[in-house]
Amino acid sequence: MKQPNDLPCCAVRDLLPNDLEQLTSPETHGLIEEHLKTCASCRAVRDRMREVPGAEPRPADDAAAAGFLKRTRRRARQKALLAALFTLALCAIAFFALVVQQHPFAFTAENVCRLPDGSLYFELCTSGRESGVAGLSYSDGFDADGDYEIRMGYSLYALLSSDADESGTKRYAFVLPAEIVSELAPDGRVCCRRAGRELVIWDGVSPLPEASIDVQQRAQTVLSPFTVLPS
Numbered sequence: 001m002k003q004p005n006d007l008p009c010c011a012v013r014d015l016l017p018n019d020l021e022q023l024t025s026p027e028t029h030g031l032i033e034e035h036l037k038t039c040a041s042c043r044a045v046r047d048r049m050r051e052v053p054g055a056e057p058r059p060a061d062d063a064a065a066a067g068f069l070k071r072t073r074r075r076a077r078q079k080a081l082l083a084a085l086f087t088l089a090l091c092a093i094a095f096f097a098l099v100v101q102q103h104p105f106a107f108t109a110e111n112v113c114r115l116p117d118g119s120l121y122f123e124l125c126t127s128g129r130e131s132g133v134a135g136l137s138y139s140d141g142f143d144a145d146g147d148y149e150i151r152m153g154y155s156l157y158a159l160l161s162s163d164a165d166e167s168g169t170k171r172y173a174f175v176l177p178a179e180i181v182s183e184l185a186p187d188g189r190v191c192c193r194r195a196g197r198e199l200v201i202w203d204g205v206s207p208l209p210e211a212s213i214d215v216q217q218r219a220q221t222v223l224s225p226f227t228v229l230p231s
């Protein structure tokens with residue numbers, strides 16, 4: 001209901017800028033406040049005027065700004081942490097792929113034969129760029145099935161740091177002592193395995209040719225577990 005001394009909306013809106021700057025008399029300020037209590041549209045005009053830049057910042061605004069800053073900083077910190085974790089994960093994956101993960105050599109087995117003392121002689125030949133690889137991982141031993149297993153591999157780092165121009169194959173000569181050959185399971189084989197690849201060097205049953213004099217002399221130079229033959 002309209003009060004007897006209520007100001008018209010147009011007068012209130014004319015006075016609002018001065019009132020917000022506290023330039024109106026206490027009486028006029030009181031009348032404007034009275035009007036604003038009952039007039040939503042004038043209140044909306046006053047609220048919009050308060051938002052214009054240059055208006056006195058009020059404590060509530062300061063608190064809101066501080067809260068906003070805090071949230072922004074927290075988000076920035078979270079982003080930086082995520083980025084750091086992501087980078088760390090990438091480095092770990094790269095390290096694993098380049099240095100730890102071992103890739104199988106592509107071998108062929110040659111000159112598989114029996115030496116006079118009953119030991120097994122064979123040569124493993126690499127192909128392609130693998131001939132230039134200097135560093136490799138090696139292990140051997142009997143597996144659960146009684147097969148004698150040779151595991152040779154290289155890391156991508158070893159491949160990348162190798163001499164890529166080197167061509168030709170590399171020959172690894174092995175002499176498997178007679179005691180190991182006799183320890184093979186009845187159907188035990190001698191094989192080279194790595195990452196699901198398997199090369200059967202000797203199936204354990206096929207008759208082996210006797211080593212030639214040439215091979216016998218070469219076998220003399222073989223150290224355990226293998227020797228790289230001069231090409």
Ligand SMILES: [Zn+2]
Nearest residue numbers: 009012039042
């Ligand atoms: Zn009004």
